[in-house]
Amino acid sequence: MLRLSKKADYALMAVKHLAQRSDRGSASAREIAEHYDIPLELMAKVLQRLARKGLLASHQGTHGGYHLARSAGAISVADVIQAIDGPITVTACSTEDERCGQFSKCNVRDPLWRIKDRIQGALDTFTISELATEAEPLAPVFVTRHAALAHRDANR
Numbered sequence: 001m002l003r004l005s006k007k008a009d010y011a012l013m014a015v016k017h018l019a020q021r022s023d024r025g026s027a028s029a030r031e032i033a034e035h036y037d038i039p040l041e042l043m044a045k046v047l048q049r050l051a052r053k054g055l056l057a058s059h060q061g062t063h064g065g066y067h068l069a070r071s072a073g074a075i076s077v078a079d080v081i082q083a084i085d086g087p088i089t090v091t092a093c094s095t096e097d098e099r100c101g102q103f104s105k106c107n108v109r110d111p112l113w114r115i116k117d118r119i120q121g122a123l124d125t126f127t128i129s130e131l132a133t134e135a136e137p138l139a140p141v142f143v144t145r146h147a148a149l150a151h152r153d154a155n156r
Contacts, residue, residue: 002119008084010038011046012131015055015080019072019132026058026065046084053083072132078123088123090116 004012014032021027033043047066050056057069068075081088091112093100103109 002090004081005085007042007046008081010036010043011050011080011084012077013038014043014047014066015050015068015075015128016131016134018056018066018068019128022068022072026063026067028065031065050080050083053079055079055083068128072129073127075128076124077126077128077131078120080128081123088116088120090119 013036017032017035018027029044029047030040032038032047033040047056047058051058051066051069054069055075056066058064058066078088091109093103093106093109100106
């Protein structure tokens with residue numbers, strides 16, 4: 001299963017948050033952590049790493065915090081993921097340098113590398129600007145079995 005780390009999830013949430021409020025200035029690690037119920041220490045580490053990788057800029061002071069280092073349209077989802085998790089891989093042998101005992105006989109390596117390249121291409125072209133324009137998720141709706149059956153019967 002392909003899965004982003006929790007840190008990468010949090011990084012994308014933070015970057016989207018900053019992109020959506022770019023007209024209001026910086027946001028502190030505390031503000032972002034509290035808004036999304038993320039441990040402050042973890043959010044601070046994620047934001048620091050994004051700043052070290054040049055995706056965010058930070059400033060100290062009373063109104064200090066983080067903001068995007070470049071426009072949201074110039075930062076891709078892949079940039080954020082790779083800043084946190086490193087290169088995107090789908091197999092243990094995702095580079096030609098990593099060889100295993102099956103390397104010469106493997107019949108799925110090349111197709112899986114092509115899949116990885118497609119995933120990488122999609123993440124490279126999906127920008128934070130696009131991510132920031134996505135609607136916020138709706139609150140989950142809990143439907144009882146009785147209500148679901150009544151709805152089904154009413155639509156017959």
